[in-house]
Amino acid sequence: MSDLITIKRGVELELDIKSLAYGGMGVAKIDNFVIFVKGAIPGEKIIARIYKKRKGYAEGTVKEVVEKSNYAEKIRCNHYYVCSKVQSLSYDQQIIEKSNQVEDAFHRLGGFSEFSLHGKIEAEQTYNYRNKMEFTFSPHRWVLEDEPEGVDKSFALGLHMTGRYDKILDINNCHLQPEIGNHILSSAREVCLQNPQLRPYDPKTHIGFLRFLMLRFGVNTNDLMVNIVTSYSDINKLSPLIDTLLKKFPEITSMVNNVNTRKADVAFGEYETLLYGEPFIREKLGKLTFEVSANSFFQTNTKQGEALYNEVSKMIGLTGEEIVYDLYCGTGTIGLFIADKAKEVYGFEVIRSALDDAEKNADLNNIENVQFLKANLDTFFKSGQLPNRIPKPDIIIVDPPRAGMHSDMAQYLPKLKAKKIIYVSCNPTTQARDAKILCEKGYELKKSVMVDMFPHTPHIENIVLFSKQGL
Ligand SMILES: C[S@@+](CC[C@H](N)C(=O)[O-])C[C@H]1O[C@@H](n2cnc3c(N)ncnc32)[C@H](O)[C@@H]1O
Incomplete structure (x- = not known):
């Protein structure tokens, strides 16, 4: 490091931001020392104030922008600092930065020195x-x-301030949701402010009534769900909100009240009351229709979800003869999407309600060659819980949560001897780590395609295809 500059907490430095790190911080270097800067984008020259210094890196915030970035674009959102400063980067540059992050993860964490993406599927609709x-x-x-x-x-009524579980920023216009969502949000706020009985729940004291307003949109069907999450059940109390929203928005096809009496700050209710319409929305992906209830997991970007599943299907290249395992299958959407091209599909998932949705969606689409099993995949295969009746897989699809596969699962996966493994991930750093294990245990990394599911946010989705060595 340069003799002239001492990097420590409280110091202010002029920095050129060279790239964007995974998670969305700007990256600058002094000699080879890395400084991550919150809220900075590539191409900017800034004055940063250092708030953390560790061995090998430091972190800072932007005190002043000295020179604007050539990649900067007008920010639509008034609340970008809660959500992400990535919004101020041109969409083309967002894709470049995200691709570099995937490649960097595979070079550094996976040890794949030659790795480069084979494709990037950009979103057509970025707001x-x-x-x-x-x-x-x-x-x-x-x-x-x-x-x-x-x-x-x-x-x-809005979104959490970054890093503050106790403070909520009032949001009046979120550009990531369909426009009608913003009108519903404003109306809900207005009704609550006019009706003193509609008091928000306080997670510190556990007093209060209203917890969350969840909206679900059937992008391909125009269905629309409003889910009001409360801390106890009192439909009379809720009626001004229910009546106003239903009267003002005939587009609403489903309204439910989920009740969460627990302290956990989640929109997941212990029980649900149907207030209007059906207890789910319908959404279409390709030829299939899914019923998505308030608490079901579903890809949050319908159009890009479709693109993701089409790419997975293309990469597998099924002939109709294959046994496919869909690991971490959630509500079974990937497995159901490719089922017509496979002989049999087996989905494995730990959450019972997700499996119930998966079964329901198989019935709804008359798909008969799929079965879903409850399995904690951290231990399921290793501890010999796979029933004998289930044939060995030709193809395995894995789509684990952000933390990636449990190391026992990653170590065991090659023992299932599938010809191909397709790994879908929303975290390239854990994906690269797991890829290293698969390649040490007899697989070759063949292809990788990034699908941008989350424009204007730092999130990344990436698919990697592995095949058994020697095939
Ligand atoms: C990223 S989601 C996959 C969603 C699904 N493939 C889709 O496209 O809709 C990850 C899933 O892994 C499940 N999961 C997390 N840990 C698990 C475990 N130890 N065993 C089995 N499933 C697990 C979660 O419940 C969640 O449904």
Whole structure:
């Protein structure tokens, strides 16, 4: 490191931001020392204030932008600092940065020195694409710097301030959801402010009624669900909100009230009351129709979800003769999507309600060559729980959560001797780590394609195809 500069907490430095790190921080280097800067984008020259110094790297925030980035684009959103500064980067550059992050993860963490992506599937629709939003009610509104003294902060309906579980930023317009979602959000806020009985729940004291407003949109069907999550059941109390939304928005096809009496700050209810219409929305992916209930997992970008599954299907190249395992199958969407091209599909998943949805969706689409099994995949195969009646797989699809596969699962996977493994991941760092294990145990990395499911956010989705060595 240069003798002239001491990097420590509290120091201010002029930095050129060269790239974007996985997670969305800007990256600068002094000599070879890496500095991650929150809220900085590639191409900017900034003054950063260092708030953390560790062996090998430091972290800072932007104090001042000295030179704007050539990749900067006008920010549509007033709340980008809660969500992500990635929004201010041109979409083309977002794709370049995300691709570099995937490649970097495979070079550094996976040890694949020659790795490069074979394809990048960009989103055609980069705004208003999310089919699910979850807004939090709170009696602790985050007050912005430019708001007057003494402003009322006792009600908010919006999103968590980054790193603050207790503060909610009032959101009036989220550009990631369909426009009607913003109208519903505004109406809900207005009704609550006019009706003193509609008080937000306080996660500190556990007093209060309203917890979340969740919206689900059937992008290919126009179905629309409003899920009001409360801390106890009281339909009378809710009626001004129910009546206003139903009257103002004839587009609503489903309204439910989930009740979460627990302290856990989640929109998942212990029980649900149907208030209007059906207890689910329908959504179409390719030729299939899915019923998605309030608590079901479903890809949050319908159009790109379709692109992801089409790419998986293309990469597998099924002939109709194959036994396919769909590991971490959630509600079974990938397995169901490719079932007409396979002999048999077996989905494995730990959450019972997801498996129930998977069964229901198989019935709904008259798909008979799929079976779903409850399995904790951390231990399932290794501890010999696979029933004998289930044939060995030719193809395995894995789509684990962000943390990747449990190391026992990654170590065991090659023992199933599938010809191909397709690994879908929303975290290239854990994917690269697991890929290394697969390649040490007899597989070759053949192809990798990134699908941008989450424009204007730092999130990444990546598919990797492996084949058994020597095939
Ligand atoms: C990224 S989602 C996969 C979703 C699904 N493939 C799809 O496209 O809709 C990961 C899934 O892994 C499941 N899961 C997490 N840990 C698990 C475990 N130890 N065993 C089995 N399933 C697990 C989660 O419940 C979740 O449904």
